[in-house]
Amino acid sequence: MVEELRGSFASGKTRSYEWRASQLKGIIKLADEHEQEIVQALRSDLSKPEMEAYVQEIGMLKNSCTVTLKELKHWMTPEKVKTSLITYPSSAEIVSEPLGVVLVISAWNYPFLLSLDPVIGAIAAGNAVVLKPSEISPATSSLLAKLVGEYLDSSAIRVVEGAVAETSALLEQKWDKICYTGNGKVARIVMAAAAKHLTPLLLELGGKCPVVVDSDTNLQVTSRRIIAGKWGCNNGQACISPDYILTTKDFAPKLVDSLKQELETCYGKNQLESKDLSRIVNSNHYTRLIKLLDDEKVAGKIVHGGEKKETELRIAPTILLDVPRDSLIMSEEIFGPLLPIITVDKVEDSFEIINSGTKPLAAYLFTNNKKLKKQFVMSISAGGVVVNDTTLHLAVHTLPFGGVGESGMGAYHGKFSFDAFCHKKAVVYRGFFGDAAIRYPPYTRGKLRLLKAIMGGGIFGIIRALFGWS
Amino acid sequence: MESPSDLEKDLECMRVYFRSGATREASWRKQQLKGLLAFLKENEGDIMKALKQDLGKHYAEAYRDEVGTLIKSLNFALQSLKRWMSPKKAELPLMALLSTAEVIPEPLGLILVFSSWNFPIGLSLEPLIGAIAAGNTVVLKPSDLSPACSSLLANTLRSYLDNRAVKVIQGGAAVGEKLLQERWDKIFFTGSTQVGRIVMSAAAKHLTPVILELGGKCPAVLDSLSWNWDREASIKRILVGKFGTCAGQACITIDYVLVEKESLSTVVEMMKEIIGKMFGENPRESNSIARIVNKSHFLRLKNLVDDPAVKASIVHGGKMDEDNLFIEPTILVDPPLESEIMTEEIFGPLLPIITLEKIEESMEFIKSRPKPLAIYVFTRSKTLERRILSETSSGSVTFNDAIVQYAADTIPFGGVGKSGIGRYHGNYSFEAFSHEKAVLRRSFFTDFWFRYPPWNDHKLQLFKTAYNFDYLGMLLVILGLKRIKASHMV
Numbered sequence A: 001m002v003e004e005l006r007g008s009f010a011s012g013k014t015r016s017y018e019w020r021a022s023q024l025k026g027i028i029k030l031a032d033e034h035e036q037e038i039v040q041a042l043r044s045d046l047s048k049p050e051m052e053a054y055v056q057e058i059g060m061l062k063n064s065c066t067v068t069l070k071e072l073k074h075w076m077t078p079e080k081v082k083t084s085l086i087t088y089p090s091s092a093e094i095v096s097e098p099l100g101v102v103l104v105i106s107a108w109n110y111p112f113l114l115s116l117d118p119v120i121g122a123i124a125a126g127n128a129v130v131l132k133p134s135e136i137s138p139a140t141s142s143l144l145a146k147l148v149g150e151y152l153d154s155s156a157i158r159v160v161e162g163a164v165a166e167t168s169a170l171l172e173q174k175w176d177k178i179c180y181t182g183n184g185k186v187a188r189i190v191m192a193a194a195a196k197h198l199t200p201l202l203l204e205l206g207g208k209c210p211v212v213v214d215s216d217t218n219l220q221v222t223s224r225r226i227i228a229g230k231w232g233c234n235n236g237q238a239c240i241s242p243d244y245i246l247t248t249k250d251f252a253p254k255l256v257d258s259l260k261q262e263l264e265t266c267y268g269k270n271q272l273e274s275k276d277l278s279r280i281v282n283s284n285h286y287t288r289l290i291k292l293l294d295d296e297k298v299a300g301k302i303v304h305g306g307e308k309k310e311t312e313l314r315i316a317p318t319i320l321l322d323v324p325r326d327s328l329i330m331s332e333e334i335f336g337p338l339l340p341i342i343t344v345d346k347v348e349d350s351f352e353i354i355n356s357g358t359k360p361l362a363a364y365l366f367t368n369n370k371k372l373k374k375q376f377v378m379s380i381s382a383g384g385v386v387v388n389d390t391t392l393h394l395a396v397h398t399l400p401f402g403g404v405g406e407s408g409m410g411a412y413h414g415k416f417s418f419d420a421f422c423h424k425k426a427v428v429y430r431g432f433f434g435d436a437a438i439r440y441p442p443y444t445r446g447k448l449r450l451l452k453a454i455m456g457g458g459i460f461g462i463i464r465a466l467f468g469w470s
Numbered sequence B: 001m002e003s004p005s006d007l008e009k010d011l012e013c014m015r016v017y018f019r020s021g022a023t024r025e026a027s028w029r030k031q032q033l034k035g036l037l038a039f040l041k042e043n044e045g046d047i048m049k050a051l052k053q054d055l056g057k058h059y060a061e062a063y064r065d066e067v068g069t070l071i072k073s074l075n076f077a078l079q080s081l082k083r084w085m086s087p088k089k090a091e092l093p094l095m096a097l098l099s100t101a102e103v104i105p106e107p108l109g110l111i112l113v114f115s116s117w118n119f120p121i122g123l124s125l126e127p128l129i130g131a132i133a134a135g136n137t138v139v140l141k142p143s144d145l146s147p148a149c150s151s152l153l154a155n156t157l158r159s160y161l162d163n164r165a166v167k168v169i170q171g172g173a174a175v176g177e178k179l180l181q182e183r184w185d186k187i188f189f190t191g192s193t194q195v196g197r198i199v200m201s202a203a204a205k206h207l208t209p210v211i212l213e214l215g216g217k218c219p220a221v222l223d224s225l226s227w228n229w230d231r232e233a234s235i236k237r238i239l240v241g242k243f244g245t246c247a248g249q250a251c252i253t254i255d256y257v258l259v260e261k262e263s264l265s266t267v268v269e270m271m272k273e274i275i276g277k278m279f280g281e282n283p284r285e286s287n288s289i290a291r292i293v294n295k296s297h298f299l300r301l302k303n304l305v306d307d308p309a310v311k312a313s314i315v316h317g318g319k320m321d322e323d324n325l326f327i328e329p330t331i332l333v334d335p336p337l338e339s340e341i342m343t344e345e346i347f348g349p350l351l352p353i354i355t356l357e358k359i360e361e362s363m364e365f366i367k368s369r370p371k372p373l374a375i376y377v378f379t380r381s382k383t384l385e386r387r388i389l390s391e392t393s394s395g396s397v398t399f400n401d402a403i404v405q406y407a408a409d410t411i412p413f414g415g416v417g418k419s420g421i422g423r424y425h426g427n428y429s430f431e432a433f434s435h436e437k438a439v440l441r442r443s444f445f446t447d448f449w450f451r452y453p454p455w456n457d458h459k460l461q462l463f464k465t466a467y468n469f470d471y472l473g474m475l476l477v478i479l480g481l482k483r484i485k486a487s488h489m490v
Helices: A002-010 A017-033 A035-046 A050-076 A113-124 A138-151 A164-172 A184-197 A219-230 A252-267 A283-294 A349-355 A370-379 A415-420 A445-455 A459-466 B004-019 B026-042 B044-055 B059-085 B122-133 B147-159 B173-181 B193-204 B228-242 B261-279 B295-306 B308-312 B359-367 B382-391 B427-432 B457-467 B471-478
Strands: A079-081 A090-098 A101-105 A128-132 A157-159 A177-181 A201-204 A210-213 A244-248 A302-304 A318-321 A338-344 A362-366 A384-387 A422-430 B099-107 B110-114 B137-141 B166-168 B186-190 B210-213 B219-222 B256-260 B314-316 B330-333 B350-356 B374-378 B396-399 B434-442
Touching: A002 A101, A002 A128, A017 A035, A017 A050, A017 A113, A017 A138, A035 A050, A035 A138, A050 A113, A050 A415, A050 B457, A101 A113, A101 A164, A113 A128, A113 A138, A113 A177, A113 A415, A128 A164, A138 A157, A164 A184, A177 A184, A184 A201, A184 B193, A210 A219, A210 A349, A219 A252, A219 A362, A244 A252, A244 A349, A252 A302, A252 A318, A252 A338, A283 A338, A338 A349, A349 A370, A362 A370, A370 A384, A415 A422, A445 B059, B004 B110, B004 B137, B026 B044, B026 B059, B026 B122, B044 B059, B044 B147, B059 B122, B059 B427, B110 B122, B110 B173, B122 B137, B122 B186, B122 B427, B137 B173, B147 B166, B173 B193, B186 B193, B193 B210, B219 B228, B219 B359, B228 B261, B228 B374, B256 B261, B256 B359, B261 B314, B261 B330, B261 B350, B295 B308, B295 B350, B308 B314, B350 B359, B359 B382, B374 B382, B382 B396, B427 B434
Parallel strands: A101 A128, A101 A177, A128 A157, A177 A201, A210 A244, A210 A362, A244 A338, A318 A338, A362 A384, A384 B434, A422 B396, B110 B137, B110 B186, B137 B166, B186 B210, B219 B256, B219 B374, B256 B350, B330 B350, B374 B396
Antiparallel strands: A079 A090, A090 A422, A302 A318, B099 B434, B314 B330
16 A cells, blocks of 8 residues: 555655645545534544534644645745855755655544644645554544545545554554654654654654642633643543643642632533533543542542543543642543642742653643743743643644653644655755865865855955965 | 763763753853864864874865864854744734744753764764754764764863763764663764664654764766866866765765766766866875775775676776775766665765766656765756756755755755755754744633533534634624524534
8 A cells, every 4th residue: 555655656646736735625625514423423432522523623623724725835835045155156945845655643532633634734745645543533533534535535645444453564664754643652662663764753742731820820710721721622631631730738729619610610510421521532541540549649639529430431520639749640641530739838849840750742830920930931841831821822823733852753733734744855056157166176275275264254354365365 | 981870870960960051041052152163273283183094084175074164053053043042933813812922942951962984073063063052961972983083072172161061972883872772852863874773763762853864875967068167067066076075985975977878978088087187197195085984994895896897887996005095086887786886875986977868867767766865966957957856855956066055054954764864054953952842821811701611502603713713703603693504512
């Protein structure tokens, strides 16, 4: 199959603006005409509320496509750059060319968005693409296979379904780029496989995204935004979901009360059964999350929620207060509706705690304090940082979305998607004139003086050298 | 070389120093860059001596390709540092209202730089410039195949740079392997494709991002040029790009030339004549050509022409002096394409010329081989220019010259496919060692009430309009004057 796609790519058909635009329009059409089926598939895979399915997956994807279509011609134009005296006379430009055949491995939590968003970038850059959706979201996976086959050019864009075996087989092939969204463990396997062929990577991973809440903040808005970012995003199963909170010992009880209040406003009294919350994706993850709650180190720390229903794979929004830093829940990315709160004496102490861990995909701060904001932005290293909100930076297509360190490498969204799947080829045009004899042997002292002068820049140095004065 | 636990301790100290924030200050970075300038200017004599010792490089070559380009890069970095370090504002969609978005570059932490033996000063310090400008701490491991330069860097740099942040560790493959076991925030490697794979595999264990500057067989397409001036300039540039650049031991050297059968004899004649002018009757005496770095590479090159079919294709040169590790400029015409000289990167002063019926065949020829680091095309035909650009892929393309792209600050220098991952030089050096952190600041006002559950049809409609930036539509929906196609809310 890869051979076939290479053939299609080699034929040059994916390089034309017309082809790329037609495929992108196909994606918008696919999303428009099958909106209900997509929502249904997401409900089947994750019990995802329709609002989330629409806003966070379909809406975002269509937006991404629209922005790309609007700017594509501009992005495809070579970028002229200045040249310096050293290469005079010359002109130069940077040409964006497609890499060839790329592999996109997507995740189960936003199975529609995280499959097609990178594919949009790959297509925009003129590549042929193979998409491998996650088998943990099977309804969406097969819907994608069907729709991509119907709406897009199958000589250049394919969906391969399957699990570990199929993914491993795909990883043995030679790709011109691999985009992987998922966890650090599998990412290492992907990178090791890519190393064999020297394939460049875009890795969108995760991490424990911290939220620092200062006492000097608008408490109600803070709570609502934390809720929107945590439980409002696939019930906490999102790479940029707030993972845990850091706040002062004094402020914590107020924060907990506010969260409880706002949770009730959003999800009612019976939060376990709320239709506006996704369920846990499968029993493996359910068991994993229950274990975090059963950890004796957090016994008695639950201040809200904790209800669960195994038959429906549901866990209610749960808040834990004052968890020890060496508890299970603080040792790995939670990826679920459990929100631990760590208390500190001074809010500044939280910075050290965050920096002692691996760099997360996102870090959040709620405060009115200018100085604290500045300090946070400067000293916390994360893929992205948001002050006074959560997760929104994902929706700003002019910001690069990606991680650093354990949370990933590379970035995409907007033009960054286009750039991620291009090779930026440097092109230098020289004339046959303007040949400086100083470049050629035999090397004489005079030539050397002039060479030094030209490289050191400065017109006077050059004049002096020409006249033999230096 | 230190024992593993000593190395770990040293690296930990460097990480602690990084965390102290000392390397993030613009003043620190400027000071280090100025230190590098001082190192180059005050030790020029010793640097030239070391390069002569390791590679027999002529002063002019060494200045042009290494010292001079470094000085240029340092001046560019010092000039650009403020601009590089400042946040870049990002445009916000209207819906965001009362937010600011920007991208702030921040250093990655602890960088490992592996450099190569052919431009031992240049390829060590050029990445160092980027890493330091970006505010990182760095460990540099120069190649042990250029020992004079390696020890010069290890012993002298320390007086010019902050030793808590920049360390030079000498050694060979064993040392390299030990270093690869540690955890780095980025690894920068210049060298062969083979070792590049090893570096990337090791990096995979810690998910360390890498920049690999590898090589390949960089072709020169020499079109039939009607003006003698053009032909002469082209051939001069080809010859200097090959024999005048570390005797062809460079990643961007011209590996082989493609010409039309018709032009072959003229080209060969002109090459012979110009080689004579540039290097004299006895090239070895000219001191204008570097020697082969060591016996192992010498024998490798000798091996390439030992094949009788290849030997028979030599039309000029061919003399090899094993004691002095010198090979004179050698031209071959149409050696068999399956021979090693045409399948492996040559990295030496042997220049095969491959003849084609028509020059347009170069496209297929190049495309059927791994993507090289550079493609050079000498032509006046705009059609050929366009075709090469759109039909072939390479790190870079240079028209009517060779090697010069290395000295440019405004274009990226890097490979694609087997010729490498990532890029640097100029602004790209700073970016190569930075993390571009997205920062979004919101105010507590302008919260869209329909952002929060409980969900209903009304909120869904509002979101649909907001997402399409249809503000009028949004207003109408809020006022109850417009309804979008109803969906089924469960």
